Amino acid sequence: MPVSGRSASRRPGRRWTRPRPDPACCVVDDAALRGGIFLAERCVARAARPGFTCLYTALTWVNPRAGHTSGLTTLRINASMRGTETCFLVSIMTVARFRSVLRQLHRWIALALTPVFVLVILSGAVLALKPVLTAAPAASVSVSAETVAEALIKIDPRGRATGVIVSPDASTLRVTSKNPVGPSGQYALSTGELTASQPGPDVFAVVLDLHKNLLLGLGIVVEIAAYAMTVLIVMGLLLGLPRLRNTLAGWHLGIGWLALPLVLLAPLTGALMALHIGGPELPRVQGGPPVALAAAITRVAEQGDGAAVLSARRFRGGSALVFTAGPDGQVVRMVQPDGSVNRLSGGPGLVHELHEGTWGGAWSAGISFVGALALAGLTGTGAWGWWRRRRQQTAGSTDIGATTLVAFGSQTGTAARLAEATAQALRRAGEKVACASLEALQPAALAGYEQTLMIVSTTGEGELPDPARRFMQQLPAADLAGSRFSMLALGDRRYANFCGGGEQLRGALLGQGACELAPIERADGEPGSAWRDWLGRVATLLGRRLEAVEAPAADQVLSLTLVERQRLDDPAVAGLTETWQLSFAPSDPTTEFRPGDLLLIAPTPEAAPRCYSIGSSSRVGDSLIRLTVSLHRWRDAAGQTRVGAASGYLCHDLPEGAQIRASLRAHPQFNPPEDVGRPLILVAAGAGIAPFPGFLSEREASLKAGPSWLFFGNRQRAGDFFYRDALVRWQDKGVLTRLDTAFSRDADDGAYIDRRLIAQGAELYRWLAEDRGVLYMCGRSATLGQSVEAALLGIIQTHGQVSADDAEGMLQGWKQDGTLQVDVFG
Numbered sequence: 001m002p003v004s005g006r007s008a009s010r011r012p013g014r015r016w017t018r019p020r021p022d023p024a025c026c027v028v029d030d031a032a033l034r035g036g037i038f039l040a041e042r043c044v045a046r047a048a049r050p051g052f053t054c055l056y057t058a059l060t061w062v063n064p065r066a067g068h069t070s071g072l073t074t075l076r077i078n079a080s081m082r083g084t085e086t087c088f089l090v091s092i093m094t095v096a097r098f099r100s101v102l103r104q105l106h107r108w109i110a111l112a113l114t115p116v117f118v119l120v121i122l123s124g125a126v127l128a129l130k131p132v133l134t135a136a137p138a139a140s141v142s143v144s145a146e147t148v149a150e151a152l153i154k155i156d157p158r159g160r161a162t163g164v165i166v167s168p169d170a171s172t173l174r175v176t177s178k179n180p181v182g183p184s185g186q187y188a189l190s191t192g193e194l195t196a197s198q199p200g201p202d203v204f205a206v207v208l209d210l211h212k213n214l215l216l217g218l219g220i221v222v223e224i225a226a227y228a229m230t231v232l233i234v235m236g237l238l239l240g241l242p243r244l245r246n247t248l249a250g251w252h253l254g255i256g257w258l259a260l261p262l263v264l265l266a267p268l269t270g271a272l273m274a275l276h277i278g279g280p281e282l283p284r285v286q287g288g289p290p291v292a293l294a295a296a297i298t299r300v301a302e303q304g305d306g307a308a309v310l311s312a313r314r315f316r317g318g319s320a321l322v323f324t325a326g327p328d329g330q331v332v333r334m335v336q337p338d339g340s341v342n343r344l345s346g347g348p349g350l351v352h353e354l355h356e357g358t359w360g361g362a363w364s365a366g367i368s369f370v371g372a373l374a375l376a377g378l379t380g381t382g383a384w385g386w387w388r389r390r391r392q393q394t395a396g397s398t399d400i401g402a403t404t405l406v407a408f409g410s411q412t413g414t415a416a417r418l419a420e421a422t423a424q425a426l427r428r429a430g431e432k433v434a435c436a437s438l439e440a441l442q443p444a445a446l447a448g449y450e451q452t453l454m455i456v457s458t459t460g461e462g463e464l465p466d467p468a469r470r471f472m473q474q475l476p477a478a479d480l481a482g483s484r485f486s487m488l489a490l491g492d493r494r495y496a497n498f499c500g501g502g503e504q505l506r507g508a509l510l511g512q513g514a515c516e517l518a519p520i521e522r523a524d525g526e527p528g529s530a531w532r533d534w535l536g537r538v539a540t541l542l543g544r545r546l547e548a549v550e551a552p553a554a555d556q557v558l559s560l561t562l563v564e565r566q567r568l569d570d571p572a573v574a575g576l577t578e579t580w581q582l583s584f585a586p587s588d589p590t591t592e593f594r595p596g597d598l599l600l601i602a603p604t605p606e607a608a609p610r611c612y613s614i615g616s617s618s619r620v621g622d623s624l625i626r627l628t629v630s631l632h633r634w635r636d637a638a639g640q641t642r643v644g645a646a647s648g649y650l651c652h653d654l655p656e657g658a659q660i661r662a663s664l665r666a667h668p669q670f671n672p673p674e675d676v677g678r679p680l681i682l683v684a685a686g687a688g689i690a691p692f693p694g695f696l697s698e699r700e701a702s703l704k705a706g707p708s709w710l711f712f713g714n715r716q717r718a719g720d721f722f723y724r725d726a727l728v729r730w731q732d733k734g735v736l737t738r739l740d741t742a743f744s745r746d747a748d749d750g751a752y753i754d755r756r757l758i759a760q761g762a763e764l765y766r767w768l769a770e771d772r773g774v775l776y777m778c779g780r781s782a783t784l785g786q787s788v789e790a791a792l793l794g795i796i797q798t799h800g801q802v803s804a805d806d807a808e809g810m811l812q813g814w815k816q817d818g819t820l821q822v823d824v825f826g
């Protein structure tokens with residue numbers, strides 16, 4: 001399907017239609033469809049009963065705006081028995097949709113409860129160490145229940161105390177009360193007097209209260225957190241297998257999977273405890289006025305087994321628990337409000353012991369502690385990853401409080417660098433400045449600033465750079481009365497339409513009512529001096545004094561020798577675009593260049609230069625600058641075949657060994673990311689693959705390189721699968737983690753590259769949104785640029801579960817923060 005056809009069908013608003021009859025006309029997320037049909041088949045299997053005939057049709061609804069499935073498969077089951085036919089319509093969520101919903105739930109539940117998780121997990125880690133850090137609670141000197149009860153009556157005559165612990169030497173009682181008027185402190189057992197030394201706070205008791213009630217009696221919130229944590233871990237398992245990568249998402253998944261028993265232990269046992277499953281068998285609590293601890297201990301004394309009292313505390317429904325040590329070990333008794341005593345058997349129960357790490361002594365405590373650390377790691381990597389993604393999405397939004405906007409429209413980076421230098425110079429002079437590409441701006445944004453300084457280049461035959469086109473299209477609808485601007489237009493007089501792009505935009509701005517703060521400045525070729533003049537004038541009008549300003553590095557003029565020219569397409573295959581790789585040796589062997597930098601070559605000194613993307617890197621020892629050049633061939637009005645001046649010169653006329661002069665233009669926006677660990681997604685069509693061999697050779701040379709994924713589209717696998725051998729070699733070496741191709745003229749393929757992106761949407765979204773990947777796209781603007789962006793919008797909408805507008809905003813955010821780098825040519 002012609003890509004332009006699909007983009008023309010884009011309409012605002014959400015409208016779901018059935019797939020059109022020609023399957024080539026709709027782009028269906030194959031994986032999602034397969035998932036849906038799989039579920040459909042299971043559903044039919046269930047619906048089928050003896051005597052029924054079942055037919056089903058899976059109707060997958062397609063969203064034409066985004067070009068992807070809605071994620072809902074509607075299933076029609078025609079079941080007939082004895083001539084009566086019934087039709088059921090069942091809607092099934094496809095696997096992709098299900099995972100997407102699951103991911104959203106996982107994210108938002110986890111984020112909502114992160115503060116609670118942090119408190120509960122950290123306090124749990126401290127409590128896990130309690131058995132190791134504290135001495136065993138058993139008393140070394142035994143004291144009878146009667147003695148403790150007598151002392152407690154003196155200390156707490158009104159029965160308000162909620163806990164009492166006998167000291168190991170049986171000399172004092174530590175009494176606590178939740179009621180502020182109740183007794184609290186350390187008392188002599190013999191006299192019942194408050195001892196001079198007040199006991200320090202019981203750290204473990206405070207931590208336990210934090211762990212169980214968040215110190216605020218919010219036990220219910222902790223219970224919910226335990227259920228939620230268990231559910232989140234299960235959801236996480238459903239979301240994907242671990243991919244061991246040194247990224248936050250990689251660590252998150254890795255911890256979740258590899259430490260699964262450990263991370264599941266505490267929340268699961270906590271949830272079971274909250275549900276009273278697996279604990280000791282408790283007698284039914286009668287309820288009634290709470291029994292005083294002294295009375296409870298007296299009732300235990302009356303049992304007459306002479307056991308020594310260790311501690312007692314208030315329990316549910318007015319009852320109390322009394323812990324004693326007898327010859328058979330620790331015994332717990334529950335004293336009800338009516339004075340009846342029940343001996344609790346079986347200890348705290350396995351679930352409690354597993355939760356508290358007390359089932360196997362010090363090393364089980366250690367396991368609980370490691371489990372708590374793993375849970376902390378899961379929470380930390382999850383929350384940090386979310387925060388970092390959020391920051392990436394909001395990064396680059398215009399500075400708050402700025403009065404001057406510096407806006408740029410740049411094709412090959414010069415205007416962008418000058419805009420940044422302009423903003424910095426003005427900021428240093430005290431002006432509040434925001435700086436943004438026209439790509440990220442809407443005309444109405446100009447009204448938010450006192451003035452806008454525009455730096456706009458010209459490309460093609462007098463055209464606006466690609467990133468400025470949408471802004472220009474939106475201008476006719478904007479009312480810019482009251483907005484002030486000044487234009488610095490970058491151009492080159494060797495082109496027919498000098499500074500055409502800047503002139504066009506200026507005319508349109510004036511047409512919409514904006515007025516000029518300072519007259520337009522036109523830069524011919526190297527823009528440094530024109531920029532300085534213009535900036536000086538503008539700064540004076542703004543009442544600012546500039547310090548000495550330095551223009552960004554200019555293009556570097558190189559002397560190059562063509563050492564090799566290799567044909568990349570197969571001349572025997574008809575209908576392909578003739579394409580060559582050219583390797584140039586710079587006369588200065590210390591010349592530095594990186595993949596994505598640009599080489600400007602003109603066939604004659606007076607001719608306009610053309611720009612070619614460099615596909616090699618001096619950083620990894622490449623001494624040759626390598627270009628991929630397609631011959632531009634067309635038929636003129638008289639039917640004569642013509643070839644482009646620059647491409648014809650490079651592909652045919654320039655002999656090997658010849659020397660030329662060319663300009664090297666740094667293009668840092670399109671260089672490989674400095675953080676080599678970031679996953680790399682490269683999307684290329686035809687000669688757009690030019691810079692990517694250089695990207696992969698830089699990755700090959702790095703030990704810390706993250707994964708990389710190339711999407712390459714061309715016409716025929718047999719004839720123009722450029723750099724196939726090198727790509728296969730990089731795949732074998734693990735440098736290229738994934739390779740997806742689309743060959744539009746192959747009978748068994750027929751797809752364009754956007755189809756591949758959509759088919760891999762879930763994984764692609766994960767690389768970009770979760771693993772901090774960065775996507776570079778290179779190819780013709782009219783085809784690759786539009787179709788890939790449309791595919792990305794659909795992917796964000798489907799797999800990020802956001803509206804069309806939010807997807808658009810996210811895509812713009814990706815362009816601003818460098819997640820999406822575009823180098824397209826006309």
Ligand SMILES: Cc1cc2nc3c(=O)[nH]c(=O)nc-3n(C[C@H](O)[C@H](O)[C@H](O)COP(=O)(O)O)c2cc1C
Pocket residue numbers: 409410411412413414415416457458459460461462463465490491492493495496497498499500525527600609610611
């Ligand atoms: C392929 C190409 C086409 C160009 N077309 C024109 C043009 O039609 N008119 C013009 O004045 N300058 C033209 N230029 C010159 C650029 O506008 C000039 O080099 C500018 O500094 C580039 O800025 P940028 O890197 O921000 O895009 C062209 C440059 C290239 C590489």
